[in-house]
Amino acid sequence: MSASSRTVPQEQLPSEDLHPRPMPVINLGHLSLDSRTRSGVVNEIAKACRDLGYFQVINHGISQAIMDRAVEAASSFFKLPSETKEEYSSDDLRQPVRYDTSSKDSISMSRAFLKHYAHPLSDWIQYWPQKPPIYRDCMGRYAVEVRRVALLLMEAILEGLGLDKGYLKEKFQEGLQLLSVNSYPKVSHGATAIGLAPHSDYGFLTILLTSCQGLEVLDRSSKSWKTVQQLPHALHVHIGDHMEVLSNGQIKTVIHRALLNPEEARMSIASIHGFALHEKVTCATELVDEENPQKYKESSFSDFLDHLTANMDNKQRNFLESLRM
Numbered sequence: 001m002s003a004s005s006r007t008v009p010q011e012q013l014p015s016e017d018l019h020p021r022p023m024p025v026i027n028l029g030h031l032s033l034d035s036r037t038r039s040g041v042v043n044e045i046a047k048a049c050r051d052l053g054y055f056q057v058i059n060h061g062i063s064q065a066i067m068d069r070a071v072e073a074a075s076s077f078f079k080l081p082s083e084t085k086e087e088y089s090s091d092d093l094r095q096p097v098r099y100d101t102s103s104k105d106s107i108s109m110s111r112a113f114l115k116h117y118a119h120p121l122s123d124w125i126q127y128w129p130q131k132p133p134i135y136r137d138c139m140g141r142y143a144v145e146v147r148r149v150a151l152l153l154m155e156a157i158l159e160g161l162g163l164d165k166g167y168l169k170e171k172f173q174e175g176l177q178l179l180s181v182n183s184y185p186k187v188s189h190g191a192t193a194i195g196l197a198p199h200s201d202y203g204f205l206t207i208l209l210t211s212c213q214g215l216e217v218l219d220r221s222s223k224s225w226k227t228v229q230q231l232p233h234a235l236h237v238h239i240g241d242h243m244e245v246l247s248n249g250q251i252k253t254v255i256h257r258a259l260l261n262p263e264e265a266r267m268s269i270a271s272i273h274g275f276a277l278h279e280k281v282t283c284a285t286e287l288v289d290e291e292n293p294q295k296y297k298e299s300s301f302s303d304f305l306d307h308l309t310a311n312m313d314n315k316q317r318n319f320l321e322s323l324r325m
């Protein structure tokens with residue numbers, strides 16, 4: 001993740017409204033229907049990506065039970081005693097599993113998180129917490145399902161950019177999946193209402209499952225925060241830094257933040273999808289020409305980790321800015 005470096009600090013901008021405004025909701029089931037219906041959905045996704053960079057998906061094929069159990073596993077993990085959770089603490093960003101609280105990374109204002117890789121599951125699951133006993137099974141099932149959705153979405157987004165169906169398919173198939181499992185307390189009197197400060201996510205796209213309202217996205221045209229609606233059985237999707245690079249700036253990364261919920265403690269599970277650790281992401285040559293010269297340098301997830309490590313205490317550690325040509 002990279003913190004935003006816009007001129008007005010996003011922390012200081014008020015949320016535009018207290019009530020969620022409708023956001024595009026895409027029926028993913030329609031992607032597998034006849035080609036006319038599919039291209040209608042691809043166009044809807046392309047428009048949402050170009051205009052906003054975020055949308056929600058329904059009819060994605062992940063059962064409510066799988067989603068509920070993943071949230072339950074996450075919430076049970078954070079209820080464990082601190083000593084148990086701290087077994088996973090590390091300053092080394094390359095550890096396969098990492099637990100931390102607000103203190104160290106410069107964007108967690110009031111958040112505890114557990115981050116771990118999830119694909120290929122058989123390589124990583126051995127490092128995941130064994131407590132609570134349901135964690136590996138419930139989070140593993142969700143991870144596999146949400147990755148299937150991410151691959152479907154990637155294919156549709158690339159198609160919407162005019163790239164071939166199957167563009168870089170192998171690199172996406174072999175790509176990494178990072179789960180950021182987040183826990184926020186209920187807002188308490190006199191404390192900051194921001195759980196996670198404004199930032200963008202590094203990968204191509206992020207799919208978020210949240211237990212209750214709290215996520216906000218920065219609307220580029222009005223420069224105001226939009227509350228992300230909490231629709232039953234929907235998942236929220238937003239574009240990350242590497243999709244902006246791949247599309248040569250045709251679609252842009254999304255600055256977002258998490259507010260604490262006044263009613264209840266909040267859990268979220270962000271599934272971030274990118275290429276494999278050392279695989280470089282570059283602007284698609286098909287989207288570069290004289291009128292649209294290459295706008296970003298190539299980079300990998302490993303380069304991103306190096307950037308974060310070198311800018312640990314720096315709130316302006318914007319990865320995407322460092323790639324601009």
Ligand SMILES: O=C(O)CCC(=O)C(=O)O
Binds near residue numbers: 215
């Ligand atoms: O908790 C949320 O709603 C957002 C989490 C997030 O942005 C992240 O983990 O990168």
Ligand SMILES: [Fe+2]
Binds near residue numbers: 001
């Ligand atoms: Fe994020």
